[in-house]
Amino acid sequence: MKINILFFGIATDLIGSSSQEMELPNQSSVASFKEFLLTEFPELQKMSSYAVAINESYATDDILIKENDVIAIIPPVSGG
Numbered sequence: 001m002k003i004n005i006l007f008f009g010i011a012t013d014l015i016g017s018s019s020q021e022m023e024l025p026n027q028s029s030v031a032s033f034k035e036f037l038l039t040e041f042p043e044l045q046k047m048s049s050y051a052v053a054i055n056e057s058y059a060t061d062d063i064l065i066k067e068n069d070v071i072a073i074i075p076p077v078s079g080g
Helices: 010-015 030-039 042-046
Strands: 002-007 018-023 051-054 070-074
Touching: 002 010, 002 030, 010 042, 030 042
Parallel strands: 002 070
Antiparallel strands: 002 018, 051 070
């Protein structure tokens, strides 16, 4: 299935792009997507953690991804 991935913050710098279109196997969960993401973009291992949002809502590892979902990779944010 086809998905769109949006990268924010340091993830954009690590990947060198703010978005990617990718193919995932059907019935992929957020947990399996994270594993897939690290094989496709090993430089993401430099981030200590990140959140995943699907269609603008934060997603837990057990959520299933659907065709044409927009997935955002959101690194930790600090500020003051």
